[in-house]
Amino acid sequence: MPIQRDCTLVAKRQVGPNTWQFTLEAGEMLARTRKGPGQFLHIACGHSRLLRRPISVCACGEAEGAAFLSIVFEVRGEGTAWLAHREVGDTLDVLGLLGNGFAVTPGGRYLLAGGGIGVPPLYGCAQFAQGKATAVLGFREAGRAILLEPFAKACEDVFLYTDDGSLGKQGYVADGVRAVLDKDKNFTAILACGPKPMLRGVAEAAGEYGVPCQVSLEERMACGVGACLGCAVPMADGSMKHVCKDGPVFDAQEVDWNA
Amino acid sequence: MPEVDLSVTLAGVRLKNPIVPVSGTFGFGEEYGQFFDLEALGGLCVKGLTLHPRNGNPPPRIAETPMGMLNSVGLQNPGVDAFIARELPRLQALDTAVIANISGNTPAEYGQMCEKLSQAGVDMIEVNVSCPNVKAGGLAYGTRPELCAEVTREAKAHAGRTPVMVKLSPNVTDIVTIAKSAADAGADALSLINTLRGMRIDPETRRPILRMNTGGLSGPAVLPVALRMVWEVHSAVDLPILGMGGVATARDAVEMLLAGATAVGMGSAIFADPMAPVKAVEGLENWCESHGIAAVRELTGGVKPWEN
Numbered sequence: 001m002p003i004q005r006d007c008t009l010v011a012k013r014q015v016g017p018n019t020w021q022f023t024l025e026a027g028e029m030l031a032r033t034r035k036g037p038g039q040f041l042h043i044a045c046g047h048s049r050l051l052r053r054p055i056s057v058c059a060c061g062e063a064e065g066a067a068f069l070s071i072v073f074e075v076r077g078e079g080t081a082w083l084a085h086r087e088v089g090d091t092l093d094v095l096g097l098l099g100n101g102f103a104v105t106p107g108g109r110y111l112l113a114g115g116g117i118g119v120p121p122l123y124g125c126a127q128f129a130q131g132k133a134t135a136v137l138g139f140r141e142a143g144r145a146i147l148l149e150p151f152a153k154a155c156e157d158v159f160l161y162t163d164d165g166s167l168g169k170q171g172y173v174a175d176g177v178r179a180v181l182d183k184d185k186n187f188t189a190i191l192a193c194g195p196k197p198m199l200r201g202v203a204e205a206a207g208e209y210g211v212p213c214q215v216s217l218e219e220r221m222a223c224g225v226g227a228c229l230g231c232a233v234p235m236a237d238g239s240m241k242h243v244c245k246d247g248p249v250f251d252a253q254e255v256d257w258n259a
Numbered sequence: 260m261p262e263v264d265l266s267v268t269l270a271g272v273r274l275k276n277p278i279v280p281v282s283g284t285f286g287f288g289e290e291y292g293q294f295f296d297l298e299a300l301g302g303l304c305v306k307g308l309t310l311h312p313r314n315g316n317p318p319p320r321i322a323e324t325p326m327g328m329l330n331s332v333g334l335q336n337p338g339v340d341a342f343i344a345r346e347l348p349r350l351q352a353l354d355t356a357v358i359a360n361i362s363g364n365t366p367a368e369y370g371q372m373c374e375k376l377s378q379a380g381v382d383m384i385e386v387n388v389s390c391p392n393v394k395a396g397g398l399a400y401g402t403r404p405e406l407c408a409e410v411t412r413e414a415k416a417h418a419g420r421t422p423v424m425v426k427l428s429p430n431v432t433d434i435v436t437i438a439k440s441a442a443d444a445g446a447d448a449l450s451l452i453n454t455l456r457g458m459r460i461d462p463e464t465r466r467p468i469l470r471m472n473t474g475g476l477s478g479p480a481v482l483p484v485a486l487r488m489v490w491e492v493h494s495a496v497d498l499p500i501l502g503m504g505g506v507a508t509a510r511d512a513v514e515m516l517l518a519g520a521t522a523v524g525m526g527s528a529i530f531a532d533p534m535a536p537v538k539a540v541e542g543l544e545n546w547c548e549s550h551g552i553a554a555v556r557e558l559t560g561g562v563k564p565w566e567n
Contacts, residue, residue, distance in 0.1 A: 001293045004533060050478045050531050051323050079323075095533070220321040220468070222328060223530045225293070227286035229306070229335045230321040240314050240335060245290070259317065 002098050002225060005029050006091040010068065016146040018075040019117070020084050021058070023068050029096055030060055030067040037124025038101030038193070038216055038249050041071060042224035044093035045079035053079045054221050054244070056121035056193070057097065058147075069096070072120035072146065098224050099248050102214050104128050108188035111180060111211070112155070113202045115173045115194025116140065119147055121216055125191050126154035134187075135159070136176035138198065142167035174201030181209040189214055192252075203252035213252035219243045234259035263547040264554035265540070267301070269499050269522045270422035270447035272356055272382050274301030277555055278512065278540050281450075281503050281524035282307050282360035282385060282426075283332065287346040288353075294533040299540060301522060302356030304450075305342070307387055308376075309361070310368045312338040322459045322468035327478025327505070328527055329457050331471040334362055339372050343379045356382040360426070366410050370417040377421040384421055385501075386414045386446075389428030389453035401428035401453070404440035411444035424448035424501060429455050429481075429488055438492045449492060450501035450524065452485045478527040481505040486518045493519020493560055507535060509542025516558035 011023035024041075033039075042052040059070045075081050086092065102125055104110065112122040112135040119137050126133045131154065138161040139145045145167055151158050160168025161176045169176070173194060181187075192202045193216040206213035219231040226245030234256040235241050241250065265276035280291070282304040288297050297303065315335025322329040337345070339361070350357045359381040363369040369386060376384055388401035388410055400406045407425070414423045425441040427434055429452040438449055454475025459468045467473070485504025493500055502520025506512055507528035515523045528535045547555055 004294065044531065048326065049323065050326060050328055050527060051321075052531065093532075220319045222321050222330070222527070223284070223290070225290040225533070227290040228284055228321075228330070228530065229286075229315065229332050230330060232315060232318045232320055232332075232335070234317065238314070 002033055002095055003029055004093070004095050007069070007094045009086050009088055009090050009092060012086070012088055015072060016144055019072060019146055020075075021070060021072045022086075023070045024092065024094065026060065026067040026069040029094070030069065033097040034060065035097070036101035036104060037128050038121050039097040039099050040248060041069065042095040042098055042221075043083065046082045049079050049082070051079075051222055052095065052224060053083065054098070054224060056216070056248070058120035058123050059127060060124070072117070074117045095224055099244055100246070102191045102216070102249050104191070105188070109186065110134070111177065111187045111190045112136070113173050113177050113190055113192040113194070114138070115198040116144070118194030118198070118216070119151075121193045122191060123147060123150060123154065126151060132156055134180060136161065136173055136180060138162065138173035138176065138194070139167065140164070172201060173198050174205050177202050177205045178208075181205065181211060185209045185211055187211050192216070199252075200257045203255070203257060206252055214249050215252050215255065216248045217243050217250060217255070218248070263544050263552065264556075265544060265547075267521050267556050269501060270383065270424060272302070272422060274356055274522055276301040276540050276543070277516065277520075277522040278536050278543070279303060279358070279501060279522055279524050280529060280536055281526040282387070283330075284526040284529055287342070288350055291529065291533055295537045298354045299537050300355050302358055302382065303350075304358040304360050304385055304524065305346070305350070306336055307334045307360045307362050308336050308339045308342050308372065309334055310339055310363065310372055312336065312341065317470045319468060319470055320474070322474065324457065324459060324476060324478070325480060327476055327480035328530075329459060329469060329474035329476055330454070331469045331474035333471070339375055343375060347379055347381070351380065358383045358385050358424070360385040360387050362387040363410070366413040369410050370413040373414045373417040373421070373423070377417070377419040381421060383424055383448075384414065384418055385424045385426050385450055386410060387426045387453070389426050389430075401437065402431050404436055407437050408440040408444035411441045411446050415445040422447040424450050426453055427451040427492075428453050429484060429504070434488050435491055435495045438496045442496045442498050446498060448499045448501060449496065450503060451492060452481070452488050452504040455481055455484065477505070479505045479507050482511055486514055489515060489520050490518040490562065506539070507531070509539045509546055512539050512543055513546055513558060516555065517560070517562040519560045519562070521556070521559050
């Protein structure tokens with residue numbers, strides 16, 4: 001059950017061009033609404049904008065006796081630009097934790113597939129897997145790579161791909177997923193987050209190798225709680241589901257990738 | 260000072276206060292019921308219903324606009340029968356008025372739905388003749404007076420003793436003409452305004468943001484249009500009005516009442532702040548108290564227009 005809370009910004013760090021990591025004091029929100037890695041926050045971005053901005057949780061937990069949430073976001077428009085100008089000590093009006101995260105079980109062996117700003121939500125999955133996850137991370141170019149150190153520490157293996165080959169191998173995340181599965185397809189599931197074409201590619205690869213795959217989807221969103229039916233995604237069975245309430249994580253097989 | 264009487268009567272239905280979340284912004288109440296007690300509301304308009312289930316429009320369905328938003332949800336709903344079976348019992352157990360919003364492809368469909376909902380015991384039926392996001396029916400019934408009258412008559416003929424409120428579109432040359440056609444055809448109340456048709460374009464891709472190209476504009480940006488239309492209709496038609504469009508605060512609600520509304524709808528403001536309706540009820544009470552208003556219904560139509 002989501003709650004609304006004024007969360008204090010306790011740490012702020014630039015992690016890439018136009019990309020920021022915020023640590024928010026979470027109070028009772030974590031204990032009351034946490035389901036698993038991959039949930040999101042719906043953050044009010046100033047009084048002159050009607051709609052909140054949905055931002056995935058990167059990590060959460062307890063530090064020095066206080067519950068915290070960390071988010072990583074890219075400045076994409078006016079709302080996120082406003083957000084990037086908040087300073088430590090400011091409070092943010094937050095609805096959270098929203099949605100259902102990745103379905104993960106202790107002891108599971110997970111292949112994480114992240115592209116660009118879709119990488120941060122997978123960090124919670126890496127932490128959950130306690131050092132046993134394998135990650136394939138893709139970025140447009142070396143200068144846009146984020147969270148490399150945290151992933152290196154939290155995962156057994158990390159394979160990097162860039163569109164231009166300026167970091168890791170040249171290619172796409174789906175190429176990396178195929179390369180991993182070629183050698184070893186004994187994974188409990190692939191957990192993927194990133195742009196839709198990337199997710200489609202990863203879902204195809206997962207299908208080819210017969211490995212279960214969960215994808216975290218994005219859609220333009222209004223209420224964030226399932227009331228307005230704005231953030232619809234077409235499912236393979238012809239029905240509509242909603243990123244905020246049914247997702248953001250879906251089984252790759254239930255998504256209509258041709259919609 | 261005695262307590263302020265917040266209750267109002269809309270087409271014979273007593274609301275404990277004038278604040279009502281509007282159709283399409285509040286689902287069937289379940290989601291926002293997680294944030295506050297739904298019994299704090301005067302009533303609630305449920306998500307627009309159709310005779311058969313509808314999947315709605317393809318995404319994207321949402322685009323932000325300056326102090327507002329566009330939507331093209333397209334009446335996604337489980338159908339009137341599923342609503343009556345699965346959602347209504349939970350809502351009827353609450354001490355708040357349940358207003359069912361309906362859209363039909365034909366006048367006969369409006370009649371069929373009214374019969375079902377009246378028998379199921381909803382407190383009021385809101386006849387949507389103004390949805391901009393569906394191809395058949397919808398907006399056409401709200402822009403042509405003779406069609407609006409036909410739908411209203413059909414609804415009234417099948418609604419039994421359940422009051423019928425007709426929801427008007429702002430996408431017309433003269434809203435008073437349509438309002439009169441609904442009134443003459445027997446409507447018990449009017450609700451206005453539905454969303455204004457609008458559009459946004461991504462300059463990089465040259466594609467409209469909405470997959471349906473256009474959608475309905477709501478949010479604080481439309482409040483002045485809504486106030487003007489409520490004022491015009493209240494001045495010309497002797498029916499109670501559920502005034503809606505851009506109301507976000509108690510002060511906005513006071514303006515809406517003064518313009519001529521008997522009750523006040525709130526919609527997109529809830530997306531920004533789930534507690535907005537509760538805050539509006541409290542704020543309305545405080546405003547009345549500080550202005551020596553004993554009963555909120557005294558405000559209806561209380562605007563003092565300049566003589567020109």
